[in-house]
Amino acid sequence: MSCSCSSSTNTQNELHASIMQKINNHPCYSQDAHQHYARIHVAVAPACNIQCNYCNRKYDCSNESRPGVTSYKLTPEEAVKKVLHVGGLIQQLSVVGIAGPGDGLANPKQTFETFSLLKKYAPDIKLCLSTNGLMIHKHIDEIAKYNIEHVTVTLNSVDESGEIGSKIYPWVFYEHKKHRGVEGAKLLLEKQLLGIQMLVERGILVKVNSVLIPGINDEHLPFVARKVKELGVFIQNVMPIISKPEYGTQFGLDGVPSASHKQLMKAQEACDVNVKLMRHCRQCRADAVGLLGEDRSDEFFKESFVDKSFEELAHHYDLNQRMKTHENIETWRRALRAANGKINQEEATNKDELSSNGNTMLVAVTTRGNGLINDHFGSAKEFLIYEAGDKAIKFIMHRKVENSYCMGKENCNGTYPIEEIKNALSDCHLLLTQKIGECPQKELESIHLTCDESFADEPIEISVLKGVRKHFFTAS
Incomplete structure (x- = not known):
């Protein structure tokens, strides 16, 4: 046996x-x-x-x-x-x-x-x-x-x-x-x-x-x-x-x-x-x-590229340099995993796996990649959405908007971009971003969305968990 x-x-x-x-x-x-x-x-x-x-x-x-x-x-x-x-x-x-x-x-x-x-x-x-x-x-x-x-x-x-x-x-x-x-x-x-x-x-x-x-x-x-x-x-x-x-x-x-x-x-x-x-x-x-x-x-x-020879382009492609780049990426990913810990419960099917009291929050994040909170709210045209409790987090989806906040009314067919953004984030409880101005922050607070830039340039996953604990599970 x-x-x-x-x-x-x-x-x-x-x-x-x-x-x-x-x-x-x-x-x-x-x-x-x-x-x-x-x-x-x-x-x-x-x-x-x-x-x-x-x-x-x-x-x-x-x-x-x-x-x-x-x-x-x-x-x-x-x-x-x-x-x-x-x-x-x-x-x-x-x-x-x-x-x-x-x-x-x-x-x-x-x-x-x-x-x-x-x-x-x-x-x-x-x-x-x-x-x-x-x-x-x-x-x-x-x-x-x-x-x-x-x-x-x-x-x-x-x-x-x-x-x-x-x-x-x-x-x-x-x-x-x-x-x-x-x-x-x-x-x-x-x-x-x-x-x-x-x-x-x-x-x-x-x-x-x-x-x-x-x-x-x-x-x-x-x-x-x-x-x-x-x-x-x-x-x-x-x-x-x-x-x-x-x-x-x-x-x-x-x-x-x-x-x-x-x-x-x-x-x-x-x-x-x-x-x-x-x-x-x-x-x-x-x-x-x-x-x-x-x-x-x-x-x-x-x-x-179309008029260049395969030999010239293969040299430009540079297999050895690409290998080094990928090795550096993997080194960075290992460091991120160590910083985040095992908090992302991708397979979670109920809220009890994420939260000690069964309550979870939706968290929006602005990022330009590399697993960090590294994008200003004003330039963001998409938001990563996580569901989180005080125990773990789960990635849910990304949400796009047609225009970033900084595009302004004059570039958005006469409508304010903030209205589209508020609609996209209307069910979220917390926004983690690298930077946000006072005016858009007040607009988002009007839909009961808490904004926090204290996790700027930090790893996303551990920051989502810490942010939810900070704002919604203060007793723990």
Whole structure:
């Protein structure tokens, strides 16, 4: 008996270590890594084999950030040149993903040619693929061949009747035929589940993206979570639909609204009991560059890299210097973990695990990365949201605002940015920031939000716990 248990424990530990190695510097698969490592998406896949009512790939705006949007498309050679160019300048770059603007596996020639060249010229970087899942079963061998260890599959419904799926997908193109309505939705689901199963069997980490669409699949998402857990999916990402008429999507034109922060929190809470959740997604563009929450795609025009040779760019990429940079990042992360301690209860499913009296607070944090409270309130365009008690904390989500406070009324279509910020933080109890002025502080206090800049430039996690204890658990 003891030998069997020991063997089982060792196997589990080895499996855990193997997974941790795969996600350690992947900003999408690891909440901790996203504060330190950058990603790049290369837009080599223009075609798509399904139509989603929340998607419009023709929409292009340099100021817009959402899936499917890109400023320009790339050939495989151009894509790899861009990776080498960016990777030399942003040395914390750790992942290359193909996420559109269409579907990577609807453009298999471009996709796998890109991955092949990346293996040759950027062997240190992780390869990542995002797909609707329709064609995984036909390309599983190629995915494994190029050592693509991370695949994201968008799965919005597991309703076998096809009724829910038919409201999301008008048609699915498969084997030279358009399958519409319920027929198309059922076909897509069949291939998605088969593809996910095949990926898991190959030891490839799967992330499932599920778009939260109020009135369509919001009550159904816990069933999706249950199914993906059965399949062995590593993590699920519940993404709020981004829907406005000007985006030209069918849902936007039909008046389906964007999902609110509260709707997202409700859906996440319902799914959290079934599967590990990704809570730090930024719903990136198809050409995103940089840290999550700090897109730098507009800095890298084709002209800056396209005419350079692979040899010149490989020298600029500088594998040795990149290795040193990553070693320095890991040294910093170890120091942060030591400072924070084991207070982040990512898997907590009830408030008693966080608080001695069952009461928890929502804490907003301004940061520019590196795991520190290092951004002024006035320049912040997103806030990290934590749930915390006096025992532990849990990361909940990030919340974006279109305009930072310092943009001012004249730059915000005549409206004051503080109103949008107050709405985004209306359910929060505490704001930890590097610096905040007297005027915005009074505005936030009017919605009963306590502001504290005493933790400026300190590690986020331990500061959240200390801040909550300081302001709400003074007896302890």
